[in-house]
Amino acid sequence: MKNKLIYKSNKNLNLIKLITMFYTRRLLAPTTISLSSIGYLQFNPFKNKKTQDKNKTYTEEEVSRHNSPNDAWVTYKNKVYDVTNFLDIHPGGRENLLMAIGGPVDMYWNIYRQHYSDYVSKVMSKYEIGELKDYQKEEFDNEYHNEPVRNNITTTVHKKEPYNAELNVANILDSYITPEKNWFTRNHHPVPDINIEDYRVIINGKLYKYDDITDFKISEITTTIQCAGNRRSELNEIDKTMGLPWKGGAISTGKWRGVWLSDIVEIPKDKKYINLYDYDSKFSVSVPIDQPLFLAFNMNDEVLTRDRGYPLRVIAPGLTGSKNVKWIQEISFSNEEAESPWQTGIAYKIMPNYIKSTADIVPELKEILPTITTLPIQSYICEKEIDEDKKFVTLKGYAMASKDKKILKVEVSDDGGKTWKMSNIYKGKHEKNVWCFWKIRLTYNPETKYICRATDDYGTTQEHTAEQLWNIRGIANNSVCG
Ligand code: HEM
Numbered sequence: 445m446k447n448k449l450i451y452k453s454n455k456n457l458n459l460i461k462l463i464t465m466f467y468t469r470r471l472l473a474p475t476t477i478s479l480s481s482i483g484y485l486q487f488n489p490f491k492n493k494k495t496q497d498k499n500k501t502y503t504e505e506e507v508s509r510h511n512s513p514n515d516a517w518v519t520y521k522n523k524v525y526d527v528t529n530f531l532d533i534h535p536g537g538r539e540n541l542l543m544a545i546g547g548p549v550d551m552y553w554n555i556y557r558q559h560y561s562d563y564v565s566k567v568m569s570k571y572e573i574g575e576l577k578d579y580q581k582e583e584f585d586n587e588y589h590n591e592p593v594r595n596n597i598t599t600t601v602h603k604k605e606p607y608n609a610e611l612n613v614a615n616i617l618d619s620y621i622t623p624e625k626n627w628f629t630r631n632h633h634p635v636p637d638i639n640i641e642d643y644r645v646i647i648n649g650k651l652y653k654y655d656d657i658t659d660f661k662i663s664e665i666t667t668t669i670q671c672a673g674n675r676r677s678e679l680n681e682i683d684k685t686m687g688l689p690w691k692g693g694a695i696s697t698g699k700w701r702g703v704w705l706s707d708i709v710e711i712p713k714d715k716k717y718i719n720l721y722d723y724d725s726k727f728s729v730s731v732p733i734d735q736p737l738f739l740a741f742n743m744n745d746e747v748l749t750r751d752r753g754y755p756l757r758v759i760a761p762g763l764t765g766s767k768n769v770k771w772i773q774e775i776s777f778s779n780e781e782a783e784s785p786w787q788t789g790i791a792y793k794i795m796p797n798y799i800k801s802t803a804d805i806v807p808e809l810k811e812i813l814p815t816i817t818t819l820p821i822q823s824y825i826c827e828k829e830i831d832e833d834k835k836f837v838t839l840k841g842y843a844m845a846s847k848d849k850k851i852l853k854v855e856v857s858d859d860g861g862k863t864w865k866m867s868n869i870y871k872g873k874h875e876k877n878v879w880c881f882w883k884i885r886l887t888y889n890p891e892t893k894y895i896c897r898a899t900d901d902y903g904t905t906q907e908h909t910a911e912q913l914w915n916i917r918g919i920a921n922n923s924v925c926g
Contacts, residue, residue, distance in 0.1 A: 498572055498573060498574060499574065499575075500573065500574035500575070501574055501575045501576070501577045502524050502573075502574055502575070502576060502577060503576075503577045503578070504519075504547075504576065504577075504578075507519055507524060507546060507547065507576065508546045508547060509546070510526070510545070510546060511545045511546025511547075512545070513528075513531060513542060513545075514528060515528060516528045516531055516541075516542070516545040516546075517545065517546065517573070518541075518544050518545055518546075518547065518548065518549050519547065519548045519549070519550075519576050519579075520548065520549050520550060520553070520568065521550065521576075521579065521581070522575055522576045522579035523568075523572055523574075523575060523576065524572070524573050524574045524575060524576055525568060525571040525572055525573060526571055526573045527541060527545070527571050529571070530567075530571055530802075532807040532810070533790070533802050533803065533805045533806075533807070533810070534785075534789075534802075535686060535785060535789065535790050535791060535802060535917075536556065536558075536785045536789070537783075537784060537785035537788075537789045538789075539783065540552075540556075540785065548582075550582065550584070551582075551584055554584040554585075554586075554587055555587045555633060555634065556633075557588075557603070557605045557606060558603070558606065558632075563684075563686060567801075567802055567803075570803065587634045588604075588605040588606075588634050590634070590635075590637050591605070591607060591634065591635055592635055592749065592750045592751050594607065594609075594625075594629075594751070596609075596625045596626065598611060598612050598615045598626060599611055599612065599626070599628075599693075600612055600691070600693070602688040602689065602690065603688060605634075606631040606632055606633055606634065607629055607631045607635070607751070608629060608630055608631060608688050609628065609629050610628040610690055610691065610693035610694045611626045611627070611628060611693040611696065612693060613691055613692050613693055613824075613826050614826065614827060615693075616692070616693055616695075616826045616842060617826050617827060617840055617841075617842065617881055620697065620871045620872060620881060621666070621697055621698065621699050621744060622696035622697050622698065623744065624743060624744060624746065624749055624752065626696070627696040627698070627751070627752065628671060628690075628693055628694045628695065628696050629751050630671050630694065630765060630766075631751070632726070632727050632786075633726045633727065635750045635751060636723040636724070636750070636771050637750065638723065638754065638755055638771065640654050640755050643755050643756070644773075645657065645739075645756060645772055645773055645774065645775070646773065646774040646775070646776075647705070647708060647709050647774075647775045648709050648775065648776060648777060649776070650709075652708075654741070654755050654756065657702075657703055657708070657739060657741070657756060658703075658741060660703040660707050660708050661703065661704075661707045662701060662702070662703060663701075663702065663703065663704055663707075663738070664699065664700065664701050665699075665700050665738055665759065665761065666697065666698070666699045666700070666875075666878055667697070667698065667700065667759055667761045667762075667877050667878060668695060668696070668697040668844055668877065668878045668879040669695070669696060669697075669698070669759075669765050669768050670694065670695040670764070670765055670819055670822065670844060671690060671694035671695070671764075671765040671766075672764045672765060672766060672792050672816060672819060672919040672920060673687050673688060673690045673694060673917075673918055673919055674690050674692060674693075674694040674695050674819075674822070674921070675690065675691065675692050675694075675824070675921040675922075675923075675925075676688070676689055676690045676918035676919070676921060677689040677690060677691050678910045678921060678923065679910055679913065679914050679915070679918045679921050680918065681910065682910055682911050682914045683800065683914060685914070685915070685916055685917060685918030686802065686916055686917055686918060687917060687918050687919075692824040692826065692925075694765070695822075695842070695844070695879065697878060697879055698743045698744060698752075699743065699744050699745070700738060700740035700742065700743055700759050701740065701741065701742035701743075701745070702738050702739045702740035702741050702742065702756075702759070703738070703739050704736065704737070704738055704739075705718075705736075705737040705738070705739060705775065706736065708739070711733060711734075711777070712733070712777050713733070715733050715777040715778055715779055716732070716733055716778070716779045716780075717730040717731065717732065717733060717777070717778050717779070717780070717781055717782075718730065718731050718732075718733055718735065718737060718775060718776075718777060719774075719775070719776045719777075719778050719780075719781070719782040720758055720767070720769040720772060720774075720775055720782070721769075721772075721773055721774040721775075721776075721782065722769050722770060722771045722772060722773060723771040723773050724773070725773070725774070727769065727784065727786060728769075728782040728783075728784040728786070728787060729766050729767055729769060729782055729784065729786050729787045729815075730778075730781040730782045730787050730815075731760055731763060731767050731817065732817065733777065735760060735763065735767075735817075736761065737758055737759070737760055737775075738758070738759040738760075738761070739756055739757070739758060739759075739772065740753075740756070740757055740758075740759050741755060741756050752770065753769075753770025753771050753772070754771070755771075756771075756772050757769060757770045757771065757772055758770075758772050758775075761847070761848075761876075761877040762818055762846070762847025762848050762876070762877040763817055763818050763847060764792065764816055764817065764818060764819050766786055766791075766792060767817065781815075786815070787815050788815075789810070790802075790805060790810055790917065791815075791917065792815045792816050792917070792919060793810070793813045793814070793815055793816070793917065794813070794816060794915050794917070794919060794920055795809070795813070795915050795916045795917060796809075796915075797912075797913075797914050797915055797916075799915070799916045800916065801916065802916070804916075805916070816919065816920060817847075818846050818847040819844075819846060819920055819922070820846055820904075820906075820920055820922040821843075821844070821845050821846055821849070821851075821898050821899075821900050821904050821905070821906055821922060822842075822843065822844045822898065822906070822922045823841060823842065823843035823844075823851075823854050823882075823896050823897060823898035823906060823922075823925055824841050824842055824843075824896070824925050825839055825840075825841040825856075825894065825896050825925055825926070826840055826841045826842065827839070827840040827841070828894070830888055831888065834888055834890075835887065835888055836885050836886065836887060836888050837885070837886055837887075837888040837894075838883060838884070838885045838886075839856055839867075839883065839884050839886065839894055839896070840881065840882065840883040841854070841881070841882055841883075841896060841925075842879045842880065842881055842882070843869075843879065843880050843882060843898040844878075844879040844880070844898075845876070845898070845900040845901075845904075846900065846904070847877065848876050848877065849876070849900040849901055849902055849904070850874050850875065850876055850900060850901045851869065851873075851874075851880050851898050851899070851900055851901075852899050852900060852901050853866055853867075853869075853898070853899050854866075854867045854869065854880075854882040854896060854897070854898045854899075855867065855896065855897055855898075855899070856884050856886065856894055856895065856896045857894070857895050857896075857897075858886055858887075858889070858892045858893075858894055860893070860895070861895060861924065864897070865884060865886065866884075867882040867883060867884035867896075868882060868883055868884065869881070869882045870882065870883055893926050894926065895924050895925060895926035896924070896925050896926075897924045897925070906922050906923070906924050906925075907924065908922070908923050908924065909923050909924065910923040
């Protein structure tokens, strides 16, 4: 009974820490929280590593004593793990994992259901040290009980909770401006249900109501947003990467109505970053201070839906998907990046390709590698229509240049890249930060493998194979597409 009490109080403490962290971040300047400010950096997680016997059993009280960064245990269901060596390489960030040490991760994973995967089980097995004595299963409230209703049959759902889905490749070209229901969705958490009356956004320390934002000068822009993990599944064919197996449909285009950030506030020249925090600071990223940002309240002439970021989201023209923060709650200017798995952590860092698993990621590498901001030039074959007499084939696809660049040409090869034929760009020619659609008719041979590549107005061409671009996070795959 005593053990249970100690364990429970430790668990409550952790939850309080979680809530306090979000709350503090919301009300104070976000950069006031840093690992060094709370002393975590003084510990060396690789010190004092003990060899453990996997068959040993531990009481909850024993587990609760291993609650410091240089001696960090957690439990999941009835298993005990020593995660001391994993703290610095946890893809969800050191800070998040520190919240759980000395107790169970189960309640956190009820929110971060990304962990219910074979990949995570495999990672965890390396750290298992034994079993929890007298384990009793606990029931948690369903954090995903209030998700939007979604019923699009043309999407592939990679994860229901948090919801992650892409448009089937065959339907991508159905519309140049992607209809709302066809948009790819990349959620990291339950979708917030925000009451417009209560909604506030903090910009450079000042609170704005929704109506305050819509009172500024209204503008309209069209942008394409692409997830950094688009086409990850092709990298998985080389070797398993970390993350959802997106095909080529984690990309969509919207027409946005909203207000430029620079029409609301003067952007300081003496700061390095614009830091963006979503609802309750669950997700945060940074963009360079000179990046124009747009705050959108409408998409495709309709009020944003909850999956698209209702009531207000950031549009960062030309930047990778994660920088287009949904449900924006705070925008601040800082010389420090936002502290989060998606900015200072490994989520969007292109690791060198000798890193084959999370365990290979040394903390120093994480420190020196910046997070990607924009994605490289991209093109993709979506449709292959063979004529009835099987003499000709028409290939169709999309292409997208990197930030502020334009696609000049998209070419297709039917001889493994020795020679290339130019396609016809039939929609979105010479646009910036928006995709274009292309097509080409070629003689058909069932044995032929057709590949495509795009070139931009700076002369940059796609030239790598998936093998050359492979990285453990499976991001920024712009290999010549076949
Ligand atoms: C033994 C404990 C843990 C292990 C082994 C672990 C492992 C992992 C792994 C492998 C990923 C990457 C998943 C992917 O990209 O497919 C991940 C992501 C993540 N983890 Fe953990 N984790 C642990 C504990 C926690 C805890 C306690 C929290 C929160 C309090 C947490 C929060 C996160 C978050 C926020 C992400 C990023 C999810 C996203 O990008 O959508 N993790 N974790």
